[in-house]
Amino acid sequence: MAADRLRLIRSANIGPVSYAQLLARFGTATAAIDAIPMLAARGGGRAPVLADPRLIDREMATVARLGGQYLFSDDPDYPPLLAALENAPPxxxxxxxxxxxxxxxxxxxxxxxxxxxxxxxxxxxxxxxxxxxxxxxxxxxxxxxxxxxxxxxxxxxxxxxxxxxxxxxxxxxxxxxxxxxxxxxxxxxxxxxxxxxxxxxxxxxxxxxxxxxxxxxxxxxxxxxxxxxxxxxxxxxxxxxxxxxxxxxxxxxxxxxxxxxxxxxxxxxxxxxxxxxxxxxxxxxxxxVRMPTSPFGGAPPEDASDAERRAITALLGAVAVPVDELIRQSGAAPAIVQTVLLEMELAGRLERHAGGRVSLTG
Known part of the structure; x- marks a missing residue:
């Protein structure tokens, strides 16, 4: 549903990377919205404030009145060159x-x-x-x-x-x-x-x-x-x-x-x-141009273990590090690392940087 996808995009702590990961894991924006409180709790924080559906309805009405239209990243007309970016706009x-x-x-x-x-x-x-x-x-x-x-x-x-x-x-x-x-x-x-x-x-x-x-x-x-x-x-x-x-x-x-x-x-x-x-x-x-693959590197896991969360979190600090380095040093599967980072981002504990790097917030 377009309104739910837009609501997801306009919500706090959800950027292009986390948006793509949520859709890859849960299939639809509606299911992703329902899962956000659980994911944020696993990430050690409160769930982000989701956009008010009334504001989304108002935005969509304004776009229509202006003669505009939306193009979502899963639309077949979405430019493949733009889709190849890690942080392609949703x-x-x-x-x-x-x-x-x-x-x-x-x-x-x-x-x-x-x-x-x-x-x-x-x-x-x-x-x-x-x-x-x-x-x-x-x-x-x-x-x-x-x-x-x-x-x-x-x-x-x-x-x-x-x-x-x-x-x-x-x-x-x-x-x-x-x-x-x-x-x-x-x-x-x-x-x-x-x-x-x-x-x-x-x-x-x-x-x-x-x-x-x-x-x-x-x-x-x-x-x-x-x-x-x-x-x-x-x-x-x-x-x-x-x-x-x-x-x-x-x-x-x-x-x-x-x-x-x-x-x-x-x-x-x-x-x-x-x-x-x-x-x-x-x-x-x-x-x-090669179309982007799932950010989870395959079928997304059901969950990460507490031990994996602790190991990955311990590698993070105020200095941004590449996600690939976290995968190498933690020894965890790429999908597990991405899941933990997604949970932490939704909890407001993780910040993403250019070049596929991440750091702790604050």
Missing amino acids: ALILRGDRTLLSRPGIAMVGARNASAAACRFARQLGHDLANEGMVVVSGLARGIDTAAHVGALGGQTGDGGTIAVVATGIDIAFPPENAELQERIASEALLIAEQPPGTEPRARHFPYRNRIIAGLAMGTVVVEAAPKSGSLITARLAAEAGREVMAVPGSPLDPRAQGCNQLIRDGATLVQNVADILEQVRPIDPRM
């Missing part, structure tokens, strides 16, 4: 042409305070990629993102187009000056939000948005970026997901080019035109 809210999700995509990101030359180049790249039948994925931010979207909209022929992934609710325009562009993308292309309607821009939501941008695309192009920027986070996420990372070189005298030049120095592909991008990604067939 639910997306869409407005526009969802068929764009099945077409090859290239992410394009860069500086918000980009130079005029970089914006012009990004706009041309977006136009040329769309003309080649590619979908340009970006985050609707100022600067490079905006230029990439505008270029792709102007070059839409055949199967090309653009996808905008926002860090806000699908009804909130940020930055405000892109309100008209956001509406145009929702009408002519595809707008995506992970957060519920009405969500205002918050700093913590932008890295979540960036993983979707990187996850939807076969490769990410950085046009202009400072050494420490969200664009480089997107590039790192793309690299961690095994996707191509490309960068446009710039003058060493321009601080906005330092991030791209460093990416190239570290092994990113140097991009000067659309042909350079297509050369890197065209051999990749999205249908060859």
Whole structure:
């Protein structure tokens, strides 16, 4: 039932990984919700506060009123490239042409305070990629993102187009000056939000948005970026997901080019035109992406023993460690380790980090 799946997603202590594990173990969101108090008690804490069903009904009504629709991770139309991420979003809210999700995509990101030359180049790249039948994925931010979207909209022929992934609710325009562009993308292309309607821009939501941008695309192009920027986070996420990372070189005298030049120095592909991008990604067939397997590594166990819980808990601390290391040192089966971690997360005792690492909360 869609309402129960959404209720599970919107509840405290339940992130993308725990959501996937709960469905893998219990089969349905309804059964998972019923089991949460028992799991949290085994994890040594209180059950998380579940989302109010009335709020879920209200959210779903708002999405429908806005002309949006939900796409859940178990939907056959869910993009396989995005599904390959360990922390793939359990639910997306869409407005526009969802068929764009099945077409090859290239992410394009860069500086918000980009130079005029970089914006012009990004706009041309977006136009040329769309003309080649590619979908340009970006985050609707100022600067490079905006230029990439505008270029792709102007070059839409055949199967090309653009996808905008926002860090806000699908009804909130940020930055405000892109309100008209956001509406145009929702009408002519595809707008995506992970957060519920009405969500205002918050700093913590932008890295979540960036993983979707990187996850939807076969490769990410950085046009202009400072050494420490969200664009480089997107590039790192793309690299961690095994996707191509490309960068446009710039003058060493321009601080906005330092991030791209460093990416190239570290092994990113140097991009000067659309042909350079297509050369890197065209051999990749999205249908060859391996679909994610059960997070329990097979049939989920009925339970873990108290001795196994103690052994696994004793290995955890304030410093994040890879789950694989917990499996190796505890000697427990991967499914047992995942079960114990799930119980602890629901109890509010475990925090998950990027790269499949976990630590104790606090």
